[in-house]
Amino acid sequence: MKYNFSITLMALAALLFVLPSCSGDKADLVFVNGTIYTMDDDQPVAEALAIRGNTILYVGENDNAQAYASGRTMVIDLQGKTMIPGLTESHMHFDNLGRNILTAPLDVYWLSVDEMRDRIAGAVARAEPGEWIVARGYNDAIWDVPAHRSLLDDISPENPVVLRRYCGHAHFVNSRALAEAGVDRHTPNPDAGNIVKDPAGDPSGVLVSAAGAMVTGYIPSQPALSEQEELEALRLGSQALLTHGITTVHCATGIGLRDIELRKKAYEEGYLNVRVMDAIAAEAARELGKPMIGLYDNRYTVRWVKMFVDGSLGGRGAAMLNPYDDMPGEHGALRALGQSEDAYAQLVADLLQLGFSTRTHSIGDKGNRVTLNAFEKAMDMAEKSPGEARLVVEHAQVLHPEDIARFANGRIIASMQPVHATEDMLFVEERIGYERAKGAYAWRSILDQQGIIAAGSDYGVSPFNPFFGLHAAVTRQDRENNPRGGWFAEQVMSREEALKAYTTGPAYVEFAEDYKGKIKKGMLADLVVIDRDFFSIPAHEIHEIEVVKTILGGKIVYENHQ
Ligand SMILES: [Zn+2]
The missing domain is CATH 3.20.20.140 (Metal-dependent hydrolases)
Known part of the structure; x- marks a missing residue:
């Protein structure tokens, strides 16, 4: 009994200690028991924070943060998890992100030359005669042969093929696409572009920067969303x-x-x-x-x-x-x-x-x-x-x-x-x-x-x-x-x-x-809870970090329920 009483006294003392500074501000959301990396040099690590509306009210210790809680406050125990500012x-x-999720266009991102050829051949098999095959994301840096139109001509002699390099600044096309666009060994380079030639002096099929538009301009436009x-x-x-x-x-x-x-x-x-x-x-x-x-x-x-x-x-x-x-x-x-x-x-x-x-x-x-x-x-x-x-x-x-x-x-x-x-x-x-x-x-x-x-x-x-x-x-x-x-x-x-x-x-x-970029009193409450400690895990695991919760302007907008 006596023990409980002293706890209550301590809580009361804590309350008195924080109340003057928050003058009746109650939090909507409180996080406790976390490892919170704030990016604020004055207080680099904290264990708790309180949020009201879209703003951070308090960053610091568990007890003080709890003091901002009222009956209507959601209190979340981070159970030691790591929190960092919203990224x-x-x-x-x-x-392009949402459009790509919605329309799932053909892509050849990071495929080897054989995998790329398989995927394009599959698309050709499904296409109408003469239909343009357009894909994005080729990366010839990981191929064991140089990009040359012959790699596309045998799998697609009739359908024009246009691949956009993953960087977006070059295109790789087959002979049929060059023919449709009227690009041959005599075609001059455009301003700020290069029609790469093969040893025989013919276009290799690689069109750098502005040269790409000489072919992409012939791609029939897709119906707009x-x-x-x-x-x-x-x-x-x-x-x-x-x-x-x-x-x-x-x-x-x-x-x-x-x-x-x-x-x-x-x-x-x-x-x-x-x-x-x-x-x-x-x-x-x-x-x-x-x-x-x-x-x-x-x-x-x-x-x-x-x-x-x-x-x-x-x-x-x-x-x-x-x-x-x-x-x-x-x-x-x-x-x-x-x-x-x-x-x-x-x-x-x-x-x-x-x-x-x-x-x-x-x-x-x-x-x-x-x-x-x-x-x-x-x-x-x-x-x-x-x-x-x-x-x-x-x-x-x-x-x-x-x-x-x-x-x-x-x-x-x-x-x-x-x-x-x-x-x-x-x-x-x-x-x-x-x-x-x-x-x-x-x-x-x-x-x-x-x-x-x-x-x-x-x-x-x-x-x-x-x-x-x-x-x-x-x-x-x-x-x-x-x-x-x-x-x-x-x-x-x-x-x-x-x-x-x-x-x-x-x-x-x-x-x-x-008002952004740190976890600090007065800043927007944009926060991320992650499944491991960014600062202490081995460096090779950093790319495996997963997000547990994302908080935007004080609202939980994503939760991983696994
Ligand atoms: Zn960019």
């Missing part, structure tokens, strides 16, 4: 993200005004249940006139413009300062945007004046240099400090060593995709040689300059599971632990840096560092 995917083609289907696709896409602990997605597609209207409708009618940060086309930004910030309770923001300065490394479309090692004389190609640095800078500056920040796809060391030059000029022209501008280089994939310092202290932000390193490692050294590969996917070099990295997957290009990215970031290995010790292992991130790249880094990109 942000900083570069994804979000629209109805508006209802588009809404359903957004719902499926957002649900897929929540399943993997992603509460915010930066969409890098460069959408137009019609897509914005669809997003708004989806939020209003309850189809969209993640935070979407949209990058739109420059034209759309001009028409919009000003950004849209924090709609639907901070769920929807349009304040970025997506641009492209070059192509991809795998497709040899990335603009390089010096030629590719495996294709003498070939430098890749700058897109129109990169042809005049002054015009590029002026465009970025004009958009800054309207309130839009630019995010430019830049892969090669030349592409990156042109973008960095334009960004620096644009900030001067618009008289914006780096903190006001927050310009983002998308990919920042191959950097000249002299350009790395330009990311120092987050002056310009690097949006990078850890899994690209462990996928591209199969061909990078062959393409650009060992010396230049040292500046590729150079996370450590950027972080050592106090640079800010925002991490993502670039889905459609790579899988969007953020734990695959976190794993690649801290190991520089694929999910079979290759290569031993990691590929250019000196560029690994620490686990904390990797998690920052999925939380506080992107929050900075969003101008949201005061």
Whole structure:
């Protein structure tokens, strides 16, 4: 009896201790008995937290958090499980995610050449005579023979076949497709594109960057999705993200005004249940006139413009300062945007004046240099400090060593995709040689300059599971632990840096560092409970982490009931 009494006294004391600070605030949701990694330097680990509405009320100890509970509060015992802030995917083609779930298009992702041929042959067998066979995701880096149209001609002599490389910046087609498009040995290369020739001087079937459009323009268009289907696709896409602990997605597609209207409708009618940060086309930004910030309770923001300065490394479309090692004389190609640095800078500056920040796809060391030059000029022209501008280089994939310092202290932000390193490692050294590969996917070099990295997957290009990215970031290995010790292992991130790249880094990109990215009093309650401890498990298990619960704005929006 006496014992119980003293417990009650202690509880009362605890209550008195916390009450003044919360002045009657009761929580809707309390989590206790967790290992909570907050990303807040003032309190890196906690065991409990209390949430009211969409906001974190308290982070700290079990007893104090319990004191926020009333009869209407849901109290969840984490039983020692790990909680981290809701994750942000900083570069994804979000629209494609739901559409792909909905329509399940033909794909040849990461198939060997034999598997690819089997799948295409199967599609040909089911197709009408002359029907175009279109698939996405081929990766010739894992094939044991070079991509040549003869690999497709014998399985599809009559049906045109078009495969889109997983990076999206090259196409591989058969002879029939070339014939339909009228592309032959005499066809000149388009601007910013390359019709790769075989030793006989004929098109090999590989069409780099803009050359792809010479054939894809002939593909009969598919019936467009109805508006209802588009809404359903957004719902499926957002649900897929929540399943993997992603509460915010930066969409890098460069959408137009019609897509914005669809997003708004989806939020209003309850189809969209993640935070979407949209990058739109420059034209759309001009028409919009000003950004849209924090709609639907901070769920929807349009304040970025997506641009492209070059192509991809795998497709040899990335603009390089010096030629590719495996294709003498070939430098890749700058897109129109990169042809005049002054015009590029002026465009970025004009958009800054309207309130839009630019995010430019830049892969090669030349592409990156042109973008960095334009960004620096644009900030001067618009008289914006780096903190006001927050310009983002998308990919920042191959950097000249002299350009790395330009990311120092987050002056310009690097949006990078850890899994690209462990996928591209199969061909990078062959393409650009060992010396230049040292500046590729150079996370450590950027972080050592106090640079800010925002991490993502670039889905459609790579899988969007953020734990695959976190794993690649801290190991520089694929999910079979290759290569031993990691590929250019000196560029690994620490686990904390990797998690920052999925939380506080992107929050900075969003101008949201005061209310997102950490588990801290006053911040939005976007949280993920995971099935093992990210900081203490062996590194090779990180990609196996599964999400137990996802909480968005204080509401449990995903639960794994297994
Ligand atoms: Zn992309």
